[in-house]
Amino acid sequence: MKKIIVFAVFIIAVHCQIRSQNKTVGTVERIDAALDAIIAPGAKAEIIAEGFNWSEGPLWLEKIHALIFSDVPENKIYKWTAAKGTELYLTPSGYTDTVIKRGGEMGSNGLLLDNKGRLVLCQDGNRQMGRMNAPLDHPAANFITIASTYKGKRFSSPNDAVYNKAGELFFTDPPYGLETKSDNDPKKEIPFNGVYKVKKDGTVILLIDSIPRPNGIAFLPGEKKLLIACSDGRKPNWYVYDVKGDALMNGKIFYSAAGAPKNVKGGPDGMKVDKKGNVFASGPGGIWIFNKDAKLLGKLHLTEQASNCALSTDEKTLYITNDMYVLKFKMRD
Numbered sequence: 112m113k114k115i116i117v118f119a120v121f122i123i124a125v126h127c128q129i130r131s132q133n134k135t136v137g138t139v140e141r142i143d144a145a146l147d148a149i150i151a152p153g154a155k156a157e158i159i160a161e162g163f164n165w166s167e168g169p170l171w172l173e174k175i176h177a178l179i180f181s182d183v184p185e186n187k188i189y190k191w192t193a194a195k196g197t198e199l200y201l202t203p204s205g206y207t208d209t210v211i212k213r214g215g216e217m218g219s220n221g222l223l224l225d226n227k228g229r230l231v232l233c234q235d236g237n238r239q240m241g242r243m244n245a246p247l248d249h250p251a252a253n254f255i256t257i258a259s260t261y262k263g264k265r266f267s268s269p270n271d272a273v274y275n276k277a278g279e280l281f282f283t284d285p286p287y288g289l290e291t292k293s294d295n296d297p298k299k300e301i302p303f304n305g306v307y308k309v310k311k312d313g314t315v316i317l318l319i320d321s322i323p324r325p326n327g328i329a330f331l332p333g334e335k336k337l338l339i340a341c342s343d344g345r346k347p348n349w350y351v352y353d354v355k356g357d358a359l360m361n362g363k364i365f366y367s368a369a370g371a372p373k374n375v376k377g378g379p380d381g382m383k384v385d386k387k388g389n390v391f392a393s394g395p396g397g398i399w400i401f402n403k404d405a406k407l408l409g410k411l412h413l414t415e416q417a418s419n420c421a422l423s424t425d426e427k428t429l430y431i432t433n434d435m436y437v438l439k440f441k442m443r444d
Contacts, residue, residue, distance in 0.1 A: 133157040136438065137397060137413045146400060146409040149389055149442060156411060156431065156440040160189070160197040166432035168222040168233070168271075168381070169421035175248050178421065178430050179222060180437055181205070183235060183288075186218035188250075191437065201243070201250045205288075206236020215290040221271035221381065221419070226278045231257065233269040235288025240269050240280060240309065258282075258309045261317060264300040266307075271327050271381055271419070275334050280309040281318070283325035283339065306339060308357060318359045322350065327381040327419065330354075331403055332388050338365060340379035340392065347371070347378045349392060351405070365405045371395035376434075381419025385426045393417040398431060398440075411440065 135155040141147070160166075168181040178191045179200050190200035204219035217236030225231050230243040232254070239259035245251035257280065259265060268288020273281050285304045289296040294304070303320040306328070310316065319325065319339070327340035331351075337359060339350045347368040352359035368379055375396030382392035388403025397413035398420060415434040422429060431438040 133159065136433075136436070137411050137440075140410045140412060141408075142410070143406065143408040145402065145406075149400065150409065151443040154440065154442050156413070156438045158436050159439045160191050160437040161435055163189075163435050163437070165216065165418070165434065166437055167220050167418045169419055169430045169432050169437065170222040170224070171421050171423050171430060172224075172247055173424045174228065178437070180430075180432055181219040181222060183216040183218040183220055186236065188219055188222070201252060203236075203252050204232065205234040207252060207254065208236075213290060215292065216268070216288050220269070220288065221282075223272055223274065225274055225280075226276070231272065231274075231280070233272055233282065235268040235270075238266050238268060238288070240272060240282055258307070258313070258315050261301060261305070261307065261315050267296075267299050267301060267304065270325075273328050273330060275330065278311050281328055281337065282307055282309075283328050285324045285326060285342070306359070310357075316357050318357075319352070319362070321362075322346075326379060327393065329382050329384045329390070331384055331390075332386060338382065338384070338390065340382060342378045342380055344378060347395065349379050349382075349390075366399075366401060366407065368395050368399070376414070377416040377418075380417065381432075383420050383422050383429075385422060391420050391422070391429055393419055393431075398429070413438075 135157045137156045163182045164184040167183050170179050186203045188201040188204045190198050206217035219232040221233040223231050232241050234241045240257040241254040244253040244255050266284045267286045270283045270285050283306050305317050306319040306325045308316045322341050324343035326342040329338050337352045341348050349365040351365040353361045380393035384390050390401040392399045398411040400408045418432045420431045429440040
């Protein structure tokens with residue numbers, strides 16, 4: 112009995128030691144003094160989960176105190192909690208056809224909650240915006256279509272999305288979820304890559320068709336301006352538009368990553384905006400942090416490609432999908 116107790120204490124001690132030695136990654140570059148109010152000196156990003164094919168779409172679920180995120184090529188969503196670590200949350204997540212097999216990035220991509228707290232998914236494989244018809248704490252691969260076509264033609268692969276306070280859905284539709292990931296894919300039905308709005312009555316409106324690779328999307332506070340990332344290497348820009356009813360107007364470059372070093376991974380991708388208008392944007396070499404006026408405050412430099420990020424409810428922690436890793440970046444106490 113004594114040996115068993117000693118062994119148990121040893122296991123607990125080892126477990127605690129492992130938890131206290133989580134690997135930290137990245138370095139913070141402070142470009143403007145205003146970053147100090149967002150990221151405290153000495154803040155480190157740590158790996159909390161790893162071993163994924165391509166992690167995407169992180170979403171903090173305050174209701175169940177968990178982070179969920181997509182592994183797009185694996186057609187799965189995982190859940191991470193501080194207590195239990197990583198667990199499978201949902202499969203399939205983006206492609207549900209059990210008869211026709213396909214490859215590529217067929218799973219869910221961006222994840223978000225609607226105004227009623229229900230899980231909404233950018234479903235690459237099903238080529239639609241879908242809603243999970245199950246509670247967050249009892250997930251099930253049962254999906255309701257929110258939008259799947261524009262003027263009778265199927266979307267390519269909805270990538271990222273955001274709701275406004277009125278309950279209208281805005282989303283981007285690049286070709287990355289098609290099997291060839293290109294505009295020449297034989298199954299691509301819409302000739303451009305668009306940004307769309309789904310009104311509360313289900314009407315789908317085309318907002319923009321001129322961004323070659325629309326990707327991340329987010330509102331600035333007040334919802335009068337909409338940010339859209341372009342992940343085309345030839346135009347690696349974040350754009351900003353005025354929101355006027357069912358139209359986007361006065362589009363211009365919010366910030367360009369055109370001068371970024373060529374030897375770093377990634378480009379403008381998913382992003383989140385806090386209540387003060389600070390923008391946390393996946394970009395070349397990691398996460399770029401701007402204020403609401405497009406001033407670059409700093410960067411979190413990462414070796415692997417950052418795809419997206421999510422803020423905790425108190426906005427003090429940033430979760431980052433970082434290729435095969437998922438990171439927790441506690442920015443301040």
